[in-house]
Amino acid sequence: MPLTAESAAQQIQDRLKALQSLIHDIEDERRRNEANINSILRAQEKLNYDDRTTSKVMKNLLKTGLQDAAEEEALIREALLKIQDIRNIRHERRIQARNAGNKETIRRGALMKMLQISAQTLPLFVSKPSEKVPPLCGAVPAESNYIAKPGDMVAALVKGVEDEENWILAEVVQFMSGQNKYEVDDIDEEQKDRHILSKRKIIPLPLMRANPTTDGHALFSKGTMVMALYPQTTCFYKAIVNKLPASATEEYEVLFEDASYADGYSPPLSVAQRYVITYKSTKKVSGGLSGT
Template identity: 70%
Template sequence: MPFTNDAVTLQINERLKNIYNLVHDIEKERIKCEVNLNNISKTLDKVTPDDKVTPYYQQKLKNLYNAACQDAQQEEELVRTTLNKINEIRTIRNERRIQARQAGNKETIRRGALMKMLQITAQTLPLYIGKTPGGKAPALCGAVPAESTYHAKMGDMVAALVKGAEEEENWILAEVVHFNSTTNKYEVDDIDEEQKDRHVLSKRRVVPLPLMRANPETDSHALFSKGSIVMALYPQTTCFYKAVVNQLPTTSTEEYEVLFEDATYADGYSPPLNVAQRYVIAIKEGKKSKN
């Protein structure tokens, strides 16, 4: 159903109000949790290392620990709900932008602004936080590929293998316009508005980008290993090129350090360059080096 400006504003304002209330609820839970943690600390102070913990203190500490765990779980649920509301706002705005573009109201974005937008969207990509320690990260988190049955949704960013003017093939950053489940083909728009090209491509020529960042401190298994051959978005461009992972991110905000294949250098590789998790993917097909 088409979005009117009033409807979009109403939906966003509703979620902003939800977020406002949720933030206050989170603060209440945090204070409640602090009270229980302080009570645990005071109780432990009453039990010296040389003393045997009496049944009374055993039960008291057990009750306090259970209460603290419940408080933490409640706070976690509130935080997750808040993050979901933020993502809902991003989705609503994105859908409105796409519908406006399809109606002929395409906004022209200057190249500098486009590069900044790509950087910000990579930095603000949701961070995956599992509910259980040691759990497996889901598909499209970091380096974890999409399921074979998955198809990217309208507005999602993908890497697309397209033919250029001289029939050469290049992996470009594109946005999904539509997926036809009957033909198993995508319609995608080149993200570079200077090109203004729309492509119809088979599913095998489209690779969905990660929908979540992996946290190196808790989900290192969801990152490419050092030395992995990947495709990465060359900085300040909208094209993917073959590269080798040189250094992994060590925190959730850090980027990969990669070496792009480049025949203009003696060793065949560019100097180390940083690329965000969102723009580092695995692609089987070959690709010419950056030059």
């Protein structure tokens, strides 16, 4: 059943209240954990003087510390789920508005800012011990039978002038299963183009960021050829990974293939995880920045 504006607002309000409560719980848990950590540090200093007694105390403190950390982690993960719920509700309302013909016009500068924020706030996947990184997290591609949902962001291979093909940033309108094709909108409001494309001309963008600290293997390695969204544009171009994100908030540093530079590559530029995807060649490339 479609969400009304009133029901969506109420659901968001309920989740915001729950999130506020969780934030207080997390802070309380953090303070308890901090006190226990200080006790562990003090016990560690005493190990040199009374190993037997202090060792037993240390084991108990460490056991308690692990339990406390697990409880804090559970609270943080629950809070993140509430945030994602809010995002999903807002996303559903936006899709409903678009389907009703109420698509808003976004100025170029605002669009670039929106894309940046969207990448920065993309959910961060932090794996548990031995947990496998899921598809569409970081550099992990979608499974072959995956179907992107309406409103999802994708890279779409479209024809431009003189039949050259370009990978553009687009939003899924629908998947037509009978034809095995997608209907997508060019994200660039100035173009206002809608395309019908075969599934092989669509690459779903990551739905989660990979955490370099816990899941560095889910990132593209240095020297990998990729496609990346050129800063302040809505087009993907061929690039080489020059530097990986070192933290969850950092971006890739990439070198775009560009014939206008003597060595054939642009200076290092930063691109968010969400907009760095597996490289796919095209039939024809245009002049200037190459690799589309």
